[in-house]
Amino acid sequence: MANNASNLTISKELNCSKEAAYNAWTQPEQLKQWWKPMGKKLADVINDIKEGGEVKYVFENNSLIIDGRYEKVEEHSLLEYTWNWHLKLEREENAAYKLSVHFEGDNSHAAIRITQAGFESEEHVQPHKQGWEEGLQQLQDYLTGNNNVGKNGLNSNNADRDDIKEREEMAEEKYMPPVTGYNETEEQDKVGGG
Template sequence: MSDLNNRTLTIEKTFDAPIELVWEAWTQPEHITQWWGPKGMKTRIIEHNFVEGGAWEYAMTMPDGKDFIADGVYIEIIKLQKIRTSANFKPMTEGVELQVLLKKIGDKTQFTFHVIHETEEYCRQQEQMGFYNGWGSTFERLTSYLQEKVS
């Protein structure tokens, strides 16, 4: 197993929203469908069993009408702090671990997002395939969604 840092891609943001709202956005289906996926995609929840060992599966409909499936199993959940899950985004990405880390900073939320890959090579491939653009676009949607909810 290669060095964890070399197998991990990370995005960090500070959301201008309370931690409770950010947590709900990540954990409640009615919120998830509003922001999950890059711009232009609609998301529907097929399965969402938000407990350790519980499975999740989301279908993102692309502009051409085809579904792109994301799924995984929750590994660790610490309320208002941490979500760890396995994840597959077929056919582009399989066998990764997502880590969502939240920290309260006054009325804002510090957000750290890690995607851990099996190998350094796979990590580099994913980065070159547009990891930062795809997830960046998704988190822009989340930022806008949170701003709507706060105002």
């Protein structure tokens, strides 16, 4: 990983084919399964992969929208496009960047290299660096079938996903103790032989 005051470059080796990495990055249904920047769920994708084509990512509750236009497209190898962030609840100002995504490798191994350009200063680079590191790990986990860690760090498999979702929803609500027939005290436990 290298960066300067205006650019950030980050890369990751992936345990999949180059084509699988490209498809996971570009196909809306795959992208929705693994990419969750700032914990936000991707709700809608427009991805017209051609020079001048629109790219738009809309996240749940319109809390984040990223849009842009493809400037250069080399199928399965390179995507260059504008990368404009629009945050609904703004903690940092909206920003316009340029993104270059390189896909390398063969039928058994791949690598992805991302360069994000257009930062105003070094301090703006760090949150994006962390975001890309998390995103590329999410991509790797998805591609290797290891994408079963929920936002609360709970492990899951296909059979347990509904249970995990229910636990995540409960964790988001205010905790309420279970209702019982009476409140047990230490004395009541002793009387009951416990």
